[in-house]
Amino acid sequence: MTTGEKDFTPVAKAQPPRSAAAMPALTVKNLSVYFGTHQVLKNVSLAIRARAVTAVIGPSGCGKSTFLRSLNRMHELVPEARMEGEIRLFGQDIYAGNVEPVIVRRRVGMVFQKSNPFPTMSIADNVTVGLRLNGIRTRSVLAERTEHSLRMAALWDEVKDRLHAPAISLSGGQQQRLCIARALAVQPEVLLMDEPASALDPLATAKIEDLILELKKDFTIVIVTHNMQQAARMSDDTAFFYLGELVEFGATDKIFTSPTQKRTEDYVTGRFG
Amino acid sequence: MQVLTFTCALLVVAPLVLVFYHLVYSGIGAVSWDFFTKLPKPVGETGGGMANAIVGTFILLSIAALIGVPIGVLGGVYLSEYGSSKLNWWIRFWADVLNGVPSIIWGMVVYALVVLPMKGFSAWAGGIVLGMMMIPLIMRTTEEVLQLVPNGYREAALALGIAQWRTIVQIVVRTALKGIVTGVLLALARVAGETAPLLFTAFGNRFWNHNLSDPIAALPLQIFSYAISPYEDWHRQAWAGALVLLLLITAINVSVRVLTRDRFHK
Numbered sequence: 278m279t280t281g282e283k284d285f286t287p288v289a290k291a292q293p294p295r296s297a298a299a300m301p302a303l304t305v306k307n308l309s310v311y312f313g314t315h316q317v318l319k320n321v322s323l324a325i326r327a328r329a330v331t332a333v334i335g336p337s338g339c340g341k342s343t344f345l346r347s348l349n350r351m352h353e354l355v356p357e358a359r360m361e362g363e364i365r366l367f368g369q370d371i372y373a374g375n376v377e378p379v380i381v382r383r384r385v386g387m388v389f390q391k392s393n394p395f396p397t398m399s400i401a402d403n404v405t406v407g408l409r410l411n412g413i414r415t416r417s418v419l420a421e422r423t424e425h426s427l428r429m430a431a432l433w434d435e436v437k438d439r440l441h442a443p444a445i446s447l448s449g450g451q452q453q454r455l456c457i458a459r460a461l462a463v464q465p466e467v468l469l470m471d472e473p474a475s476a477l478d479p480l481a482t483a484k485i486e487d488l489i490l491e492l493k494k495d496f497t498i499v500i501v502t503h504n505m506q507q508a509a510r511m512s513d514d515t516a517f518f519y520l521g522e523l524v525e526f527g528a529t530d531k532i533f534t535s536p537t538q539k540r541t542e543d544y545v546t547g548r549f550g
Numbered sequence: 551m552q553v554l555t556f557t558c559a560l561l562v563v564a565p566l567v568l569v570f571y572h573l574v575y576s577g578i579g580a581v582s583w584d585f586f587t588k589l590p591k592p593v594g595e596t597g598g599g600m601a602n603a604i605v606g607t608f609i610l611l612s613i614a615a616l617i618g619v620p621i622g623v624l625g626g627v628y629l630s631e632y633g634s635s636k637l638n639w640w641i642r643f644w645a646d647v648l649n650g651v652p653s654i655i656w657g658m659v660v661y662a663l664v665v666l667p668m669k670g671f672s673a674w675a676g677g678i679v680l681g682m683m684m685i686p687l688i689m690r691t692t693e694e695v696l697q698l699v700p701n702g703y704r705e706a707a708l709a710l711g712i713a714q715w716r717t718i719v720q721i722v723v724r725t726a727l728k729g730i731v732t733g734v735l736l737a738l739a740r741v742a743g744e745t746a747p748l749l750f751t752a753f754g755n756r757f758w759n760h761n762l763s764d765p766i767a768a769l770p771l772q773i774f775s776y777a778i779s780p781y782e783d784w785h786r787q788a789w790a791g792a793l794v795l796l797l798l799i800t801a802i803n804v805s806v807r808v809l810t811r812d813r814f815h816k
Binding site for chain 1: 634700702703705706707708709710711712713716717720721724725727
């Protein structure tokens with residue numbers, strides 16, 4: 278891997294300027310994803326606003342996780358996966374032939390349902406692993422980035438005195454915030470979250486939700502959730518998927534109060550799903 | 551029912567206890583400082599030791615590890631992390647067949663592949679045959695412990711934009727390192743006592759080996775040749791050699807236990 282140091286300069290990477298906030302962070306056009314012969318996503322098109330929280334909802338098996346994973350090419354880990362259509366990240370086609378998946382994944386980070394800090398590493402090493410394994414060795418940079426990322430993840434005050442303790446000594450909620458800090462440390466532009474709070478207790482969930490609202494000032498966040506209240510509470514836009522189709526996409530208020538589709542209304546009011 | 555199963559369990563352990571008792575009883579008398587430091591004496595003279603055989607066994611194990619560990623570990627990584635399921639099925643199948651091949655056949659193969667072209671028995675040939683026997687053992691245990699690493703760690707690393715090979719080396723293998731080392735040690739313990747394949751390859755040597763292209767002594771070989779000899783003194787030395795070999799293998803097994811202990815406490 279040849280990755281220039283310049284990708285990880287200690288100064289905060291230039292986010293797209295505020296004035297460009299009108300430009301969508303991600304533009305998805307006619308996206309279809311297949312696993313073998315099984316079509317999981319059918320002709321999905323939508324635009325994800327920058328510096329906003331977009332919730333992806335829908336019943337199990339509707340393709341929402343696959344949609345999320347196609348945004349940073351993680352679905353390609355399934356050997357027989359293939360996609361059609363186009364996804365642009367701030368205008369750049371992330372599936373263009375000359376674009377490496379590793380570069381896409383550095384710009385579009387991901388947090389998983391089950392917290393997964395690396396068990397062989399300390400808290401600090403977990404935060405900086407994405408930098409270290411991509412060639413950043415300068416101690417001052419790593420230390421600065423550790424503190425900055427942990428602060429952004431609202432974990433700094435709880436762990437600052439034991440940065441070299443094993444990561445798995447943290448509680449479940451702390452582990453998940455550590456995973457968020459780890460994802461933030463490589464300074465992505467977009468953060469994908471796959472049901473990040475579904476395995477946590479209500480208190481830890483509340484902390485993660487506060488954190489997400491804080492993070493959207495600087496990042497574009499796409500969150501998959503099973504929890505309709507959570508989607509209503511935190512998101513600006515909501516996408517409702519059903520059987521691999523994007524049924525409805527729009528402002529969260531509108532989706533939850535006056536959806537245009539019957540299926541959306543049935544789902545958000547709990548009539549099925 | 552309980553009595554029956556208990557009796558059977560006892561019968562499993564009993565031979566080990568008896569063997570160990572008998573080895574200590576017959577061998578301890580000949581285990582002395584000389585045994586570890588002196589060369590064998592010519593026929594008829596008493597005394598002497600097995601220093602060359604003890605060193606020889608370590609040299610053979612080192613050569614074997616040099617061959618068996620990298621190939622076995624990398625093969626296991628391939629099976630676990632790359633490879634299509636169909637190809638992997640065949641590789642696994644052949645590895646399991648190889649694990650069941652009688653060791654004397656390994657000796658004959660290496661005799662044909664190494665000893666004949668080199669025109670002589672050698673430490674190389676002995677190390678190579680033990681190393682070849684280690685490959686399928688290490689490959690299978692490496693694969694198994696890598697499979698125990700949760701997929702979430704792989705995904706987390708890849709999602710950080712870490713290249714796949716770095717993810718495998720720095721995250722997956724590192725997480726499973728203790729298990730891999732355990733597999734290597736068990737494979738070493740398994741081949742340390744092999745005698746038959748060494749008869750065709752290392753051959754044995756009553757003196758120090760100064761060149762790896764020459765025959766070399768090994769504990770199991772020395773035990774074998776002393777045990778079938780007609781001399782009382784050699785018989786005692788064979789017992790002592792067997793005791794030392796058993797202690798060596800026990801030491802490896804104990805270190806495996808120590809290594810794996812805290813793994814199960816987590």
